[in-house]
Every structure is written in C-alpha cells, then in structure tokens.
Amino acid sequence: MERCDFYSVMQIITRFISEAKAPNQTELVYLMFNQFAVEHEDFDFDQGRVNRWLKGRDAVSPTITRFYLQDGYAEYLASDLEEKVFPLMTDVHKAEQEIYDLLMNDVSVSDQKKTELTEIYPPKNLTETADFVSAVLLFGMERKFQKREPKLLTSSTLSPFAAELIMSGTVPAPCKHFCGRDNEISELHNLLETHSKIFITGLAGIGKSEFAKAYVKTHKKDYTNILYFNYPGSLQTLIEDMDFVDDLPTDDNTTRFKKHNRFLRSLKPDTLLIIDNFNTTAANEPQLDVLMKYNCKVLFTTRSRFEVAFTYELNEITDLESLISLAAFFYTDTPNHRPTVERIIETVNRHTLSVELSARLLQTGILEPDEVLARLSESTAAPDASDKITLTKDGHTKKATYHSHIKTLFSLFALSDEMQSVMRYAAFIPAEGIRARLFAKLIGLENMDAINDLTELGFIQNPEMDLITLHPLVQEIITADLCPDIDNCHPLLDNIHRICLQHGVDIHYYKTLFGIIENITNRIIVQNAADYLLFIEDCFAYMEKYRYASGMKKLLTVMTNLLSDEALGTPNDRALLLNDQASCEGLLNGNYRKAIELEKRALKLCNADANLQLATNLNMNLGYLYQADGQSESAKQSMENAMLIIAELNEPSHDVIIMSRNYARLLAEIGEARRAVTALQKCSELIKSVSSEQSSDYADVFFDIAVIRLQLGDVQDANSHFVRAFKVYRKVLSDDDLREKAALAVKYFERAGISKLPDYLSLE
Numbered sequence: 037m038e039r040c041d042f043y044s045v046m047q048i049i050t051r052f053i054s055e056a057k058a059p060n061q062t063e064l065v066y067l068m069f070n071q072f073a074v075e076h077e078d079f080d081f082d083q084g085r086v087n088r089w090l091k092g093r094d095a096v097s098p099t100i101t102r103f104y105l106q107d108g109y110a111e112y113l114a115s116d117l118e119e120k121v122f123p124l125m126t127d128v129h130k131a132e133q134e135i136y137d138l139l140m141n142d143v144s145v146s147d148q149k150k151t152e153l154t155e156i157y158p159p160k161n162l163t164e165t166a167d168f169v170s171a172v173l174l175f176g177m178e179r180k181f182q183k184r185e186p187k188l189l190t191s192s193t194l195s196p197f198a199a200e201l202i203m204s205g206t207v208p209a210p211c212k213h214f215c216g217r218d219n220e221i222s223e224l225h226n227l228l229e230t231h232s233k234i235f236i237t238g239l240a241g242i243g244k245s246e247f248a249k250a251y252v253k254t255h256k257k258d259y260t261n262i263l264y265f266n267y268p269g270s271l272q273t274l275i276e277d278m279d280f281v282d283d284l285p286t287d288d289n290t291t292r293f294k295k296h297n298r299f300l301r302s303l304k305p306d307t308l309l310i311i312d313n314f315n316t317t318a319a320n321e322p323q324l325d326v327l328m329k330y331n332c333k334v335l336f337t338t339r340s341r342f343e344v345a346f347t348y349e350l351n352e353i354t355d356l357e358s359l360i361s362l363a364a365f366f367y368t369d370t371p372n373h374r375p376t377v378e379r380i381i382e383t384v385n386r387h388t389l390s391v392e393l394s395a396r397l398l399q400t401g402i403l404e405p406d407e408v409l410a411r412l413s414e415s416t417a418a419p420d421a422s423d424k425i426t427l428t429k430d431g432h433t434k435k436a437t438y439h440s441h442i443k444t445l446f447s448l449f450a451l452s453d454e455m456q457s458v459m460r461y462a463a464f465i466p467a468e469g470i471r472a473r474l475f476a477k478l479i480g481l482e483n484m485d486a487i488n489d490l491t492e493l494g495f496i497q498n499p500e501m502d503l504i505t506l507h508p509l510v511q512e513i514i515t516a517d518l519c520p521d522i523d524n525c526h527p528l529l530d531n532i533h534r535i536c537l538q539h540g541v542d543i544h545y546y547k548t549l550f551g552i553i554e555n556i557t558n559r560i561i562v563q564n565a566a567d568y569l570l571f572i573e574d575c576f577a578y579m580e581k582y583r584y585a586s587g588m589k590k591l592l593t594v595m596t597n598l599l600s601d602e603a604l605g606t607p608n609d610r611a612l613l614l615n616d617q618a619s620c621e622g623l624l625n626g627n628y629r630k631a632i633e634l635e636k637r638a639l640k641l642c643n644a645d646a647n648l649q650l651a652t653n654l655n656m657n658l659g660y661l662y663q664a665d666g667q668s669e670s671a672k673q674s675m676e677n678a679m680l681i682i683a684e685l686n687e688p689s690h691d692v693i694i695m696s697r698n699y700a701r702l703l704a705e706i707g708e709a710r711r712a713v714t715a716l717q718k719c720s721e722l723i724k725s726v727s728s729e730q731s732s733d734y735a736d737v738f739f740d741i742a743v744i745r746l747q748l749g750d751v752q753d754a755n756s757h758f759v760r761a762f763k764v765y766r767k768v769l770s771d772d773d774l775r776e777k778a779a780l781a782v783k784y785f786e787r788a789g790i791s792k793l794p795d796y797l798s799l800e
Contacts (some may be wrong), residue, residue, distance in 0.1 A: 040142040041176035041314040043092035043184055045135055045169070048176075049121065050090070052131040053104055057124045059500075060206055062086045063074055066501040067120040071112035072103045073502065077473030078545045081501065084279030085771055091200070092184030093281060097771050099175045117173075118166035132165050135172055149175070153665050192299035198261045200250055201299070204279035205263035207256075207310070208499060210249040212286070213365040213392075217243070218359025221251050224348060225258070228333055232305060235314075235336045238350035241389030242389065242511035244337040245312050247350055251335075253308070261307040261332075266467055267314045269554075271323035272588050274311070275300070284779065289585055289624075300330055307332035308656055313336040313467060313508065339508075354384035359391055366395035366494070373398075376405040383412045387438040389509060393445045395495040403448060415444040433634070442513050449493060458486045460518040461528050462496060466551030469505040473499075474545060478552075480527045522559035522568060536578035539690040543682050544734050544770045550579055550587040557594050569598050569605060576616055585624050592616055608647050614638035615654055618661065628665035635661055644681075652681040656695040668706050675699045688726045693719060693733050697740060704744045735764035737779070746788050755794055762796045 038044050050064070059067065066073055073079065080101065104113050122128050136157060140150060153172055159165040163297035175738070201677045222237055225249075226236060236244050252262055265274055276292045280299070283292060311327075314336040318324055327334055327343055341347065355358055359381050364370035370377050377395075384390035394412070451459065455576070461479045471488055485505065490496040497505045506514070514520075522529065532553060535543065543549065553575050563570045580743040595613050599605050615638045622631035635658040644651035660672030679699055683694055696719040703712035720737045727733055742757035758781060765777055778797050785793055 037141060037143060038138055039182060040094050040139045040145060040172065041092075041179060041182070042089065042173060043176075044138055045173050045176050046090055048131050048134045048138065049125070049169075052125045052127055054124055054126050055306050059124070060208065061090055063500050065089065065238055066115070068116055069100055070116045070120060071109075072100055072473075074473070075103070077471055077477055078543060079542050080548070080770070082279075082788075083168065087203040087206075087279075088281075093203075093773065094183075094775075095181035096177045098766050098774075101174075104174055105178065110170055112171035113174060114163075114166040117170055118162055122162065125252070128162065128165060130158065132169060135169055137465065139172055180461055191620055201281055202278065203281055204264065204277075205265060207252045207262055207264040208249055210246045210253060211499075212244075213362055214246050214250050214360050216353040217250060219246055220247065220350065221254050224251055224472075225255055225598050227346065227348060228308075230333075230490035232332075233334045233345035234337075235338055235342045235345060235347045236350055237338055237341065237347055237385065238253065240339055240512075241387060241442070241507065242350055242352065243388040244350055248310055248312060248335060248337050252308070259306055259308045259333075261303065263307070264310040264312065267316070267591045269313075269316070269584075270586060271321055271327060275323070297326065300332070303330065305331060305333055309334045311336045315340060315508070318342055322395050324444075353388065355385075356381070359367055359386060362388070362391055363395040363461070366392060369398070369400040370395070373405045376409055380405070380409050380412060383409060384441045385438060385443065389507065390438055390441045390445065393442065396446055396492075397448055400449070400493070402450060407460060408448065411444055412441055413441045413446060437508075439513070442509060443517060446495070446513060446517065449495075451490075452486075455490055456518060457524075458490060459495060459514050460520045460524060462490075462504075463514045463518070463520050463649060464512055464525075464552045464555040465504065465506050465511075465527070466548060466555060467505070468497065468548070469503040469553065470548050470552070471545075472502045472504045474548070475504060478528055478531050480531065515559050519561055520559060522563050525556075525560065528552075529571060532556075533574060536574045539578065539581060539694075542773070546578075546582050546584070550584050553579075554587055554590050556592060565598055565601070565604050569595065571607065571740070572598070573612060573616075580616075580619055580623065583623060588616075588620055588624065605748075606646070607641050607643050608650055611638040611642040611654065614641065615657060620658065622661050622664060628661050632658065632661045632665065646680055648685055649687075649689075650694065652678045652685070652755070653691060655681065656698060660698055663702055663705070668702070672700055672706065675702055687729055690723050690726070690733065693723055696722065697737065700740060704740075704747065709744050709748055713741055716744075730764055730767060733767070734766050735761040735768070738764075739781070742745075742781075743784050746784055749788075751788070751790065758794070759796055 048291050053059075053064070062081050062083050066081050073081070075292065076099070079097075082684055085094070086099070089096050104110055105111060116720065118169050125131060139145065141154060153175060154168070156164050156169055159168050172505065177411040218451055224236075236248060238244050246551065252264070254376050256262055266276070268274055268277070272293060276289045277298045278292075278296045280296060283295070287295070303309070309330070311329075311334065315338055317340055325346065336342075351363075356378065360374065360377065362371065363377050377398075380394050381391055384394060393548075394408060397403065403411075432558070433605045458479065458481070461475075465475070472484065472491075476484055476487055487496060491498050491504065495506075495510055497507060499505060530600070532549065535541070535549065557572070572591050572594050576588060576595070579591065592613075599613055617632040618634035618638065621634060635654060639651075639654045639658065639760045642651050642654055655678035659671045659678065662668075662671035662674060675695075675698065685692075696715060700712040700719065703709070703715065716737050720734060721732045723729075723731065723737065738757045738761040742754045742761060745751075745754035745757060762777070762781075765774055769777065781797055782793060785791075785797075
C-alpha cells in the first residue's frame with residue numbers, strides 16, 4: 037500500500053509533467069506555492085531542501101503548511117495549481133484519477149477524512165480538479181510525516197545512488213534563446229573523450245555558461261552522473277556547501293569538506309562535474325590541485341587562462357542565421373530591418389550578449405535601427421584603451437571592443453534615475469542570485485516596476501522563479517560607470533546594518549545577505565572610513581552568529597586593512613579587532629590557546645570606561661574560550677567579571693541574554709546545576725522584557741533548562757521544557773536550524789541513557 041502524503045501525490049503530478057515544458061524541481065515547487073512565495077519574500081527555496089521534500093526525506097516546511105492551513109488560504113494553492121502547474125501536465129484528468137485511487141487505497145486514512153476530501157469528486161471542471169488535488173496535497177502536508185526509504189529511481193542527470201545521496205548540484209536548463217553552437221557541442225564532446233579536465237574560456241558575455249548547460253542537455257544520456265555548481269569564490273567553500281543527505285547538523289566545515297571530497301574522489305569517468313564561472317587563477321585557488329586529481333570528468337567555464345589542463349576557447353558564433361534568430365527572439369521587427377540588423381551584429385563583433393542587448397534596445401523603439409548602428413560604430417571607432425581586450429585567434433592578435441559596446445548600449449537605453457539606482461545596488465547581487473522581492477525590500481523599493489523593467493531590458497536576468505542575477509560583465513560595467521559608494525548606496529547599507537544589529541532575530545536568507553556584504557567589500561567606494569568600519573564591525577558580529585566562515589575571514593581582512601591607518605579608529609576598535617581574530621581562531625579553527633592569547637590582548641587594550649559593554653563582551657568571550665579549552669576555573673572567573681559589569685550596567689540587551697546563557701551553561705558544567713537553572717529563569721524574564729516569547733532566544737533558554745534537568749535525572753520536567761522550546765522553534769526557525777536543534781536534543785537524551793525519543797523530536 038502506498039501512503040497518501042505530499043511525497044506520493046507529487047510523484048503522480050511530476051510523472052505527468054510534459055518533458056518539453058518540465059521546470060526543474062525548485063521551479064515546480066515555487067510555481068505550486070506561488071502565493072506563499074509572494075507573501076514570504078525572504079523564504080529560501082533552497083535546491084537541497086526542495087529535493088528532500090520531493091524525495092520524501094523531509095517534511096514540507098511547517099511555515100508553508102501553516103500558511104495554507106489559514107482559513108481560506110487553501111484556495112491560493114488550488115488557484116496556483118490550476119494556473120501554473122496544470123498547463124505543464126500532459127493529462128490532468130488521469131493524474132487526478134490516480135491521486136483519488138491513492139487516497140482511497142490508503143487504509144491509514146479514516147473513512148471520515150476520505151469522505152471529506154472527496155466531497156466534490158468527481159470534479160466537473162478544471163477548477164474543481166484543482167480544489168480536489170490541493171485538498172489532498174494539504175492533507176498530505178499536514179499529517180504526521182513518515183520518512184521514505186531511498187528508491188532506486190534515476191534523476192535526470194544522476195544515477196540512483198547519487199540521486200539519493202546528493203541533494204544539490206542540479207544542472208539548470210539553458211536559456212530559451214540559446215542557438216548556434218551545434219558544432220561546438222559536438223567538438224567539446226569529442227574532446228572530453230580524451231581530456232578529462234577542460235577549461236572553456238572566452239570573452240565575457242560570449243555564452244560560456246549557456247554553452248555548458250546546452251552541452252548537458254544534448255549529452256546527458258552519455259553520463260551516469262552530471263553535477264553542476266556555480267563557483268562561489270573558493271573550491272573549499274563549494275565542496276563544503278554541497279548538500280549531502282547524510283550531512284549532520286553538528287558537522288563542522290572541515291568534516292563536511294572531508295566527507296564530500298571523499299565522495300567526489302570516488303566518482304568515475306562516467307561522471308561529469310561542471311564548475312561554472314571559475315573566474316580565478318591557479319595561484320589563488322589552493323584546492324584546484326585536488327579537483328584535478330578526481331577520476332571524473334570536470335568542465336570549467338572561465339575567463340581566465342589555465343595551463344594545468346586542456347583549454348577550449350569558445351569564439352563568436354560563426355553562423356549568421358543563428359545570430360539573426362537570436363536578434364529576432366528579442367526584436368520582433370528583425371525581418372523588416374535585416375540588412376541593418378546584420379550590420380549591427382558585425383559591428384559588435386558577433387558578441388552574443390551585445391547582440392541580445394542591441395535587439396532588446398531596438399524592441400523598445402527608443403532609437404531606429406540606423407541610429408543604433410551609428411552609435412555602436414562610433415564606440416567601435418574610438419574605444420577607450422581600458423575597454424580593449426587582447427585575444428589570440430589563429431595566431432593573430434586582435435582588439436575586441438565588446439566592453440565599449442555594452443557601455444554604449446547601457447547609455448542608449450536612457451535609464452531613469454530610479455532604474456540607474458537599482459542597477460547600482462544590483463552590482464552587489466551574489467552570483468547565486470537573490471529573490472526579486474527580497475532585493476526590492478532591501479533597497480527600499482515600494483513596488484517591483486523598476487526591477488521588472490530592467491529584467492525586460494535584459495540588464496537584470498531572471499533565470500528561474502523570481503530569482504534575479506546580473507551577468508558578470510554587466511556587473512563590472514555598472515560598478516565602473518555608476519560608481520556605487522557609501523553615500524549613493526546608503527539605503528541598502530542602512531537596511532543591512534539594521535538587520536545585523538538585531539542579533540536576536542533569525543533570518544532564513546542569511547547566506548544571501550552575507551553574499552551581498554562580501555560583494556560590498558569588493559566593489560563599494562568608501563568616502564567615510566569611520567562609518568564603513570562600524571558597518572563592517574557589526575556585520576562581522578552577525579556573521580559570527582551563523583558561523584559564516586568565508587564572510588568572517590573576509591571582513592576580518594577589511595577591518596585589519598582599515599585599522600592599519602593609525603589615524604582611523606580608537607583603542608576599542610583595535611580591541612574589537614583582536615576579539616574578532618580570537619573568534620576566528622577559536623570558532624573556526626579550534627585553536628583555543630591562540631584565541632585566548634588574542635582575547636587577553638584585547639582586554640588589555642580595551643578602554644572599559646569608554647565602552648563598558650565591550651569590556652563585558654571581552655570578559656565573557658575569554659571565559660567561553662577558557663571553557664572550550666577545558667580551563668573551568670579561569671572560565672568561571674572571567675564570566676563572573678562579565679556578570680558583575682552587566683549588573684552595574686543594568687541595560688538589558690541581546691548580548692546580555694547570550695552572556696547570561698553562557699554563564700548558566702558553565703555553572704551546569706561545573707556541577708552548580710541549580711544556580712544555572714536560576715540564572716536561566718532570570719534570563720527568560722529578561723528576554724520577555726527586551727524581545728518576545730516567540731523568539732529563538734526565549735526557546736533557547738527553555739532548551740538549556742531542559743538539558744540541565746535531563747542531566748539531573750528529572751526527565752518529566754526536562755520534557756516539559758523541551759516541549760515549550762520546540763513549540764517556538766517550529767514557528768521561528770528554518771527547516772535546517774530546526775533539524776539541528778532536534779539532533780542536539782537527541783544527543784542529550786542518548787547521553788542520559790534514554791533510547792525512546794519523545795514525539796516532539798520527530799521531524800520526519
């Protein structure tokens with residue numbers, strides 16, 4: 037008997053999705069939950085998370101389920117099914133019949149529930165079909181989740197084994213207007229027969245990424261596994277951030293890297309690994325040697341030159357008809373102006389992105405084709421020296437002016453001040469993209485008009501769902517031409533700063549936020565170094581909360597460089613820098629002895645009279661480091677120094693809450709459990725005064741009390757506190773964070789010798 041739940045219903049729906057119209061898994065779920073997505077712009081439809089839902093490995097996010105269980109909200113699910121999912125299906129009626137049979141044959145569903153769900157069955161029209169399917173889907177989401185065992189079902193680009201192990205790495209489909217590369221695709225396939233590692237290089241905007249995706253679409257049946265990843269700036273980070281089904285919430289970055297790398301090393305030549313936008317150098321990428329030793333085939337797209345493997349240069353499209361077809365995709369009047377369009381194509385040196393943007397410009401009607409041609413010809417005749425790039429082709433060197441053409445086209449669109457402002461902010465969008473509505477919220481837009489218009493013009497890309505990205509070449513030109521700085525980007529920086537100061541607030545999109553911050557440090561012009569230093573200091577503290585290693589290291593470098601100017605900052609800024617260095621040594625590297633020495637230096641440098649809060653933090657952090665290093669007495673002394681200052685300050689804050697919890701944990705660890713519980717109970721009252729009972733801080737206190745009660749053998753009281761904690765966790769935490777809390781609670785139960793786990797820890 038097949039159990040009727042979200043997994044089994046989705047199995048039926050996806051089986052009837054037309055192959056020609058099939059979106060990827062993330063897009064399908066986004067389309068189905070579209071109304072939820074619109075109202076929750078900060079929700080992350082993470083590829084790995086969605087993959088787990090559709091494979092029956094995890095329950096659908098409780099946040100989504102609660103949304104549709106609100107009175108009348110099931111209609112939104114039905115509406116999105118009818119308007120966005122059913123048009124993709126080959127036989128909606130047949131799928132509806134199979135879902136009906138699935139429900140009626142499930143003996144675990146009561147007759148009363150079956151009668152309730154089939155009240156309108158058989159449906160008389162498509163709207164009633166959507167109502168029926170949405171009702172069964174919501175029932176499947178709401179009922180107690182049962183984890184499915186792996187099934188040997190092949191994914192589109194993964195073997196049965198790999199598909200059950202790897203939750204990320206899905207290959208995106210090429211853009212709809214991809215054309216003109218059939219010969220190159222065949223040539224690349226032949227080269228991969230003899231070269232296991234190939235770097236696809238070429239001009240920015242020539243179409244390298246789409247070419248790699250198109251290769252997969254053409255030859256996916258020739259490989260057992262195909263994995264695709266966008267280069268995040270470090271192969272170490274790329275490998276650590278891969279999503280494997282057996283990753284544990286307690287795994288640190290080193291453990292994840294070793295585990296994932298071990299699997300990648302085991303892959304054979306029938307696997308293709310694609311690293312897109314590998315725009316770095318061998319000298320700056322220490323893990324490149326590791327990848328080069330993999331047995332599988334690896335395909336890189338890059339603008340750099342590498343000598344460590346075969347390089348395949350992707351040149352301009354030679355077939356003029358393909359380029360005319362590309363232009364016609366965006367400029368509908370191409371047939372009537374073909375001679376001029378052909379001259380425009382030749383003027384921009386057949387550069388793919390330039391052809392696309394030229395066609396989009398023509399479609400707006402701002403200028404006539406002859407006028408566009410004239411302006412592009414002018415930029416070709418007298419490009420700036422900085423806009424030229426040297427290329428080697430057929431033994432000859434030539435100068436390409438694609439950079440100048442893009443700049444000219446950008447100016448010809450005559451973007452409004454608001455659109456230019458949006459583009460300036462867009463220079464900081466991470467390579468992985470950002471949800472459009474979240475981006476609008478961060479930059480303070482009241483509506484989506486400017487973003488939608490820029491997407492229509494081609495400057496902002498919309499590869500899937502409501503995700504928006506910027507082409508790297510456009511990003512470079514925007515940075516150079518619109519000069520994003522502290523002043524003209526202050527609304528974005530102010531909003532980010534505000535978020536980072538709210539330490540007690542949990543956000544689901546922190547990786548996206550931190551990606552923006554890292555790009556800010558790379559691209560922004562700094563006029564006021566003092567304000568910028570404060571911004572970076574507070575961003576570091578928020579990254580520390582999430583243990584976001586790459587960002588913490590990046591910001592530490594920025595702070596170090598800023599404070600190398602002796603005229604900038606105060607002794608307390610330098611004390612904070614030492615504290616942040618200690619955090620990286622202890623939290624990220626596990627080098628507690630070195631971290632302790634750094635923290636001692638920070639305390640010695642700190643001017644407590646000028647900033648008692650900083651002195652409190654430094655004492656508490658030193659205590660935490662002593663505790664992690666097993667020096668309990670020293671830890672207690674440092675933490676009690678901090679608690680004395682807290683009493684003197686009498687200023688409730690999130691930092692005070694965290695410090696109070698750390699002190700209570702130490703008391704419990706050294707055998708003073710009852711004092712620890714008393715401290716935590718006082719802390720819970722403090723949280724209610726400065727925050728909310730519906731916050732992770734409040735839940736964390738009850739979690740800590742539960743752990744101590746468990747250690748004292750009071751299982752009943754421990755359970756009551758765990759129940760209170762997880763009631764809040766389910767409302768405020770992301771799926772991954774909730775899973776991590778449950779895994780931690782399980783560990784404490786196991787240490788107490790309790791094997792039968794309570795129901796509230798069942799997230800499966």
